[in-house]
Amino acid sequence: MNELSPEKKSRLGKWSRRGFIGAGVLAGGGLLIGIGVRPGNPIDELAPKVAAGEGEQLVNSWVKIDTDNIVTAIVPHCEMGQGAHSVLGQMLADELDADWNKVRVMQAPADGSYVVTDTARMFVAPFTMNAADWIEPTWNGLFTQVARLADAMITGGSSSIRTTGQHSMRIAGAAARQMLVGAAAEGWDVPAGEIVTRGSMLIHEASGRRAPYAEFASAAAEQRMDQTPQLKTADQYRLMGRSMARTDIPAKVDGSARFGIDAEPEGLDLSYAAAIRPPVPGTSVAAMDATAAQDMGGVLQILNMGDFVAVVADSYWQAEQAARAIDIEWSASDSPVRTMTDQYGVFAAALDEAGDDGGEEAAARGDVRAGLADAATRIEAEYRVPYLAHAPMEPMNCTAHVADGACDIWTSTQVPLMARSAVAETLGLGAEDVTIHHPYLGGAFGRRLGAEYVAMAARIAQATGYPVKLIWSRGEDTQKALYRDADTCRMAAGLADNGDLTAYDAIFTQRHDPAEACVPAMYDIANTRVRLAEAPLHLPFQAWRAVDHSKQGFFIESFIDEAAHAAGSDPVEYRLAMLGKSPRHAAVLREAARISGWNGETAQGRGRGVAIVESFGTIVAQVVEVDMASGKPRLEKVWAVCDAGYVMNPDGFRNQIEGGIVFGLTAALYGELDLKDGAIVQSNFHDYRMLRIDETPDIEVAIINSGDVPVGGAGEPGLPPAAPALANAIFVATGERIRTLPLARQFV
Amino acid sequence: MADFILNGERVSIDADPAMPILWVVREKAGLAGTKFGCGIAQCGACTVHLDGEPVRSCSTPIADAEGREVTTIEGIGGPNGELTPVQKAWVSEQVPQCGYCQSGQIMSASALLRDNPSPSDADIDSAMRGNICRCGTYTRIRRAIKVASGQLEPRDEEA
Numbered sequence: 001m002n003e004l005s006p007e008k009k010s011r012l013g014k015w016s017r018r019g020f021i022g023a024g025v026l027a028g029g030g031l032l033i034g035i036g037v038r039p040g041n042p043i044d045e046l047a048p049k050v051a052a053g054e055g056e057q058l059v060n061s062w063v064k065i066d067t068d069n070i071v072t073a074i075v076p077h078c079e080m081g082q083g084a085h086s087v088l089g090q091m092l093a094d095e096l097d098a099d100w101n102k103v104r105v106m107q108a109p110a111d112g113s114y115v116v117t118d119t120a121r122m123f124v125a126p127f128t129m130n131a132a133d134w135i136e137p138t139w140n141g142l143f144t145q146v147a148r149l150a151d152a153m154i155t156g157g158s159s160s161i162r163t164t165g166q167h168s169m170r171i172a173g174a175a176a177r178q179m180l181v182g183a184a185a186e187g188w189d190v191p192a193g194e195i196v197t198r199g200s201m202l203i204h205e206a207s208g209r210r211a212p213y214a215e216f217a218s219a220a221a222e223q224r225m226d227q228t229p230q231l232k233t234a235d236q237y238r239l240m241g242r243s244m245a246r247t248d249i250p251a252k253v254d255g256s257a258r259f260g261i262d263a264e265p266e267g268l269d270l271s272y273a274a275a276i277r278p279p280v281p282g283t284s285v286a287a288m289d290a291t292a293a294q295d296m297g298g299v300l301q302i303l304n305m306g307d308f309v310a311v312v313a314d315s316y317w318q319a320e321q322a323a324r325a326i327d328i329e330w331s332a333s334d335s336p337v338r339t340m341t342d343q344y345g346v347f348a349a350a351l352d353e354a355g356d357d358g359g360e361e362a363a364a365r366g367d368v369r370a371g372l373a374d375a376a377t378r379i380e381a382e383y384r385v386p387y388l389a390h391a392p393m394e395p396m397n398c399t400a401h402v403a404d405g406a407c408d409i410w411t412s413t414q415v416p417l418m419a420r421s422a423v424a425e426t427l428g429l430g431a432e433d434v435t436i437h438h439p440y441l442g443g444a445f446g447r448r449l450g451a452e453y454v455a456m457a458a459r460i461a462q463a464t465g466y467p468v469k470l471i472w473s474r475g476e477d478t479q480k481a482l483y484r485d486a487d488t489c490r491m492a493a494g495l496a497d498n499g500d501l502t503a504y505d506a507i508f509t510q511r512h513d514p515a516e517a518c519v520p521a522m523y524d525i526a527n528t529r530v531r532l533a534e535a536p537l538h539l540p541f542q543a544w545r546a547v548d549h550s551k552q553g554f555f556i557e558s559f560i561d562e563a564a565h566a567a568g569s570d571p572v573e574y575r576l577a578m579l580g581k582s583p584r585h586a587a588v589l590r591e592a593a594r595i596s597g598w599n600g601e602t603a604q605g606r607g608r609g610v611a612i613v614e615s616f617g618t619i620v621a622q623v624v625e626v627d628m629a630s631g632k633p634r635l636e637k638v639w640a641v642c643d644a645g646y647v648m649n650p651d652g653f654r655n656q657i658e659g660g661i662v663f664g665l666t667a668a669l670y671g672e673l674d675l676k677d678g679a680i681v682q683s684n685f686h687d688y689r690m691l692r693i694d695e696t697p698d699i700e701v702a703i704i705n706s707g708d709v710p711v712g713g714a715g716e717p718g719l720p721p722a723a724p725a726l727a728n729a730i731f732v733a734t735g736e737r738i739r740t741l742p743l744a745r746q747f748v
Numbered sequence: 749m750a751d752f753i754l755n756g757e758r759v760s761i762d763a764d765p766a767m768p769i770l771w772v773v774r775e776k777a778g779l780a781g782t783k784f785g786c787g788i789a790q791c792g793a794c795t796v797h798l799d800g801e802p803v804r805s806c807s808t809p810i811a812d813a814e815g816r817e818v819t820t821i822e823g824i825g826g827p828n829g830e831l832t833p834v835q836k837a838w839v840s841e842q843v844p845q846c847g848y849c850q851s852g853q854i855m856s857a858s859a860l861l862r863d864n865p866s867p868s869d870a871d872i873d874s875a876m877r878g879n880i881c882r883c884g885t886y887t888r889i890r891r892a893i894k895v896a897s898g899q900l901e902p903r904d905e906e907a
Contacts, residue, residue: 080846081844081845081846081847081883082845083845243842245839245842246842248844248847249838249839249842249843249844249847250839251847252844252847252850253831253835253838253839253843253844253850253854254781254821254822254825254829254831254835255779255780255781255782255820255821255822255851256781256822257847258780259783259848261783261784262780264778264780272775297764298764315767315771315775315776316771316775316784317767317768317771318764318767320787391882392846392848392882393783393785393791393793393846393848393849393880393881393882393883394783394785394846394848395784395785440846440847441846442783442846442847442848442849443845443846443848443882443883444846445882471784473787474785474786474787474788651842651903652842655842655845655885655888656845658884658885658887658888659845659883659884659885660884661884662883662884662886663882663883663884666884684786684787684788684790685786685788685790685791685880686788686790690791690880690882691884691886692877692879692880692886693872693873693876693877693879693881693886693889693890694873694874694876694877696884696886696887698887699887
């Protein structure tokens with residue numbers, strides 16, 4: 001099993017028209033049904049981009065079978081380290097009863113036909129319109145309009161498996177299998193019910209007939225498709241639920257994997273660009289002196305683009321050296337925020353103004369004011385989290401070629417269609433004139449949901465006439481990008497005589513996504529109120545791994561821990577007492593206590609903390625053990641227990657949870673962006689610190705397949721419990737409750 | 749003109765002597781496996797071997813490579829692309845996520861294991877702490893190094 005790139009394949013041969021006609025009336029997942037009824041079937045346009053050699057048949061747009069009996073799963077999500085390519089292939093192949101060794105995975109081209117309808121519904125619906133308003137037109141064939149609205153070939157939200165996997169890839173696999181069986185039944189003149197499928201073979205035991213799928217691929221394409229093919233139940237899975245090795249890993253150990261930054265398109269003589277953007281958001285170039293830069297080696301052009309300055313040179317290094325030699329004066333900023341103290345002041349003003357009853361209610365149950373008034377004990381706390389950069393290892397970059405009224409783009413992006421729209425709009429082209437080539441992403445974590453670097457490269461290419469590769473320095477991406485929002489959360493809790501939590505009140509200033517992240521819904525608390533007192537942000541926002549859960553997990557699970565300690569209760573027992581109506585959560589927490597040997601005791605100088613958060617459909621409890629003997633936190637061990645309903649690839653899932661934990665611990669310990677004169681101070685990994693191998697604890701991940709619930713995500717849910725579990729552990733070790741991240745700052 | 753040995757072959761490349769090895773290798777020699785991460789020797793994504801020793805190629809000028817051997821991720825395997833024990837362990841332990849830092853991780857680990865066939869946890873810490881993995885695959889990197897050095901059995905497939 002290995003990976004193919006669409007570009008490589010598209011050169012191999014022409015599309016088989018017979019296959020197209022058959023495929024044209026087929027539909028695989030939700031979005032293909034839209035295509036199927038749309039006038040002017042787009043599969044004709046799509047086919048040349050995914051078709052391979054003579055004789056190949058497109059069974060439907062999500063899967064094709066070639067004459068060597070190779071099954072190719074066409075995956076609409078990008079591969080940014082989360083393993084989506086492999087696991088989606090695994091899900092399709094299982095339903096298709098394909099031989100895993102003869103399965104290939106291919107990145108779908110950036111084409112409106114691959115709009116990820118289910119993901120789009122998740123992302124777009126909450127913000128812009130309700131689902132019915134824009135899903136309906138899809139079914140009526142107004143697909144293009146929806147694609148334009150949604151620009152939704154999105155990879156994010158821990159959604160690939162639970163949306164595209166469950167609702168498209170599996171259906172496509174099952175549908176393809178049924179059509180192959182139907183075709184073989186006709187060809188052999190036997191009842192379809194007597195044909196079994198196994199290892200990419202059709203088998204009729206009674207007559208001893210056997211045929212590879214390829215033999216009936218053309219005929220299958222002409223079969224009528226069952227709109228609701230029978231999916232397997234868990235006991236019938238052959239590939240799902242197993243830790244199949246990831247398809248992208250071999251290329252990632254020998255240097256052959258290609259990321260956006262590696263683009264060297266054949267036939268193009270690339271120039272290289274470096275850019276300098278304004279240090280304070282919303283400002284622009286007021287004046288520049290490029291005298292020193294223009295005579296530097298290799299420099300071809302220096303551009304004042306108004307909102308940034310670019311240098312184009314023979315090599316990136318030369319461009320970057322020259323860019324740093326340019327003296328730029330920036331326009332003044334009208335933002336009132338010059339420092340983080342100012343920003344927290346803006347938050348405080350909004351919270352003060354909301355007072356006891358103002359703001360927007362995000363959730364309410366019971367009567368929180370009465371609950372607080374009647375409480376035997378009342379505790380209050382204010383929590384703060386700073387701005388954070390995503391800092392994926394691959395710096396932002398984009399290669400652009402503009403010629404003859406068309407533009408080709410090579411870039412790492414989570415949103416190829418949005419990038420396409422951005423380029424089309426920037427250059428005044430139609431979307432159909434823009435082709436996005438998007439290989440592997442060297443990390444993203446939400447950063448590559450933004451496409452501003454893509455539009456910048458297109459502008460530079462257009463302005464210079466050169467095919468150009470733009471690379472942002474690490475400093476540009478740390479200081480002048482898009483950020484996880486900072487926030488302040490004020491909380492109050494009322495405890496009854498026996499310590500029970502009877503009232504929970506929280507108010508904060510930033511709310512993005514998921515909307516429910518701010519609500520401690522799993523806990524059965526009689527009086528709960530959650531409010532938003534919106535306040536402006538100085539830095540531009542971009543979803544950052546786990547998004548609101550990355551903040552709210554820390555607020556909620558730290559404060560619940562405060563309540564447990566105020567009640568004199570064990571933090572696990574205290575939570576369990578409130579999880580009576582959330583049996584899955586309770587089971588996850590009990591298991592975390594069990595595997596960690598939780599007994600409320602730790603060695604001298606050490607502390608253990610616990611936290612549990614449900615995010616992106618997956619419940620994760622973590623126990624963190626920290627050693628404070630040196631006066632600074634040393635991470636000893638993390639135990640994580642996860643219930644994602646059903647895990648499709650356990651080892652891949654564990655890898656994601658491990659990564660989420662390291663990401664969460666990194667932010668908890670070190671993550672912080674300071675402001676000076678409105679600009680970010682930190683610039684690179686020396687002052688924007690990452691957890692390194694010598695600081696990373698041993699991590700043990702256990703999985704509970706509770707089943708019979710919607711499948712949850714993997715990429716993000718490991719993150720939210722890490723910070724509160726660590727802060728809670730530090731409290732146990734030191735008696736110090738840290739309510740402002742990052743934690744390490746308190747122990748300098 | 750920079751004259752050096754790149755992955756066993758003598759090469760002569762026209763480049764500013766101050767240009768870092770990273771950009772000579774990537775843009776002029778066309779070997780894209782070595783990655784740009786930070787540009788200031790803080791992340792290790794650009795790690796190559798210079799006469800066998802791991803160096804951060806983003807901060808080492810090509811002049812330093814004059815007459816010496818530069819080995820990149822493309823040059824560590826066998827003549828027919830056979831994987832080294834380190835690379836095999838990276839596959840068996842399913843280490844990479846995004847994979848961007850892994851060329852550098854493997855170059856650092858390869859140098860460690862050549863000098864120290866049975867590294868302790870502390871040895872791994874000191875050899876590998878210069879390599880950042882933003883995806884957070886550190887526990888797997890540690891495990892893969894132990895597998896490559898025979899201290900641990902490879903992961904059971906499909907476990």
